[in-house]
Amino acid sequence: MNIGEAAAASGVSRKMIRYYEETGLLATAPRSDAGYRLYNESGVQQLLFIKRARDLGFSLERIKTLLDLWQNTDRxxxxxKALAQQYMAELDQDIMHLQSMRQQLAGLVDQCHGDDEPACSILDGLAQANSPLASPT
Amino acid sequence: MNIGEAAAASGVSRKMIRYYEETGLLATAPRSDAGYRLYNESGVQQLLFIKRARDLGFSLERIKTLLDLWQNTDRxxxxxKALAQQYMAELDQDIMHLQSMRQQLAGLVDQCHGDDEPACSILDGLAQANSPLASPT
DNA sequence: ATAAACCTTACCATCAGGTGAAGGTCAAGT
DNA sequence: ACTTGACCTTCACCTGATGGTAAGGTTTAT
Structure with a gap:
């Protein structure tokens, strides 16, 4: 199986397959006489594992650890679980951060008339030190 | 005022001030005889505007538009408001995406025993096609 | 005079890819 | 046998926003 077929079977692009190999996430693939990378079912399974982990937002560094654990039957x-929980805690942090930004922004947007006049509470909030939601601490 | 003072007064790093100037977000600052950038109160106000917008997550590209609107009294x-609402919609998308990932991950984590045994539902979920939460659509 | 603290430009690194060039290879059709 | 088009190879540069580092000039205080 060439890289194109492996890419189609896994949903990981050719570029990324080469990149994963280059950065050591994947072992160097065997080559054909012409130098083409060759993949088998096992290689595709690894690519699918990586793809699913990426879709969940795991970093490549963490996926490397996950792959090692996956292939280590003495794990x-x-x-x-600890790795996943650590990542989940970071996800929670990220979510809270985005929600905080959204809430502050919503406070400004709600006060903006949104008409033809130049007066705008959004610009005022950015220009003045205290955003309306942060001031009454 | 040198760049260091402006950085301290605004909370924007020296590096970023130079970068903002280089990329056209800020006008080129006047220079001293020795070639040092010089800032006044107005420059610091602009830096503060940028900093607050960045803290809310606005991209530099959008901040450029916001700065232009801010300085245009015919706005x-x-x-x-439209710009802010567009950004807020993207924030909502991002939040939902993170929440979806978190929920899928939580489903796997909850099923993992987290003991000394190798069997692990997290790895199984990544290795097998259907994640437990995505299957009963 | 010298040392510390400042400033300058210019380059490299990050993360997870995308894009494109320049060229080699393979399989099918003519 | 030859051409075409789809595939493959490596190399290198782009993204966004920021941190870091290095080599050198300037200012300020001792």
């Missing part, structure tokens, strides 16, 4: 599931 | 507040 402890506690290690996997 | 319509509707234009500012």
């Amino acid at each position: 402890h599931s506690a290690d996997v | 319509h507040s509707a234009d500012v």
Whole structure:
């Protein structure tokens, strides 16, 4: 199986497959006489694993650890769980950060008339030190 | 006022002030005889505007538009509001995406024993096609 | 005079890719 | 046998916003 077929079967682009190999996430693939990378079912399974982990937002560094754990039958599931929980905690942080920004922004947007006049509470909020939501601490 | 003082007064790093100037977000600052950038109160106000917009997550490209609107007294507040609402919609998208990932991950994590055994539902979920939460659509 | 603290430009790194060039290879049709 | 088009190869540069580093000039205080 060439890289194009592996890419189609896994949903990981050719570019990214080469990149994953280059950065050590994947072992160097065997080559044909012409130098083409060759993949088998096992390689596609690894690509699918990476794809699903990326879709969940795991960083490539963490996926490297996950792949190592996956292929190590002496693993402890506690290690996997700890990694996932660490990542989940970061997700929670990110979500709260976005929600905080959204809430502050909504406060400004609600006060903006949104008409033909230049007066705008959004610009005022950015120009003046205290955003209306942050001031009464 | 040198760049260091402006940075301290605004909370924007020296690096970023130079970068904002280089990319056209800020006008080129006047220079001292030795070639040092010079800032006044107005420059600091602009930096503060940028900083607050960045803290709310606005991209530099959007901040450029916001700065232009801010300095244009013929603006319509509707234009500012539309920009902010567009950004807020993207924020909502991002939040939902993170929440979806979190929820899928939580489903896997909850099923993982987290003990000394190798069996792990997280790895299984990544290795098998259907994640437990995505299947019963 | 010298040392510390400032400033300058210019380059490299990050993260997870995307894009494009320049060229080699393979399989099918003519 | 030859051409075409789809595939493959490596190399290198782009994104966004920021941090870092290096080499060198300037200012200020001792």
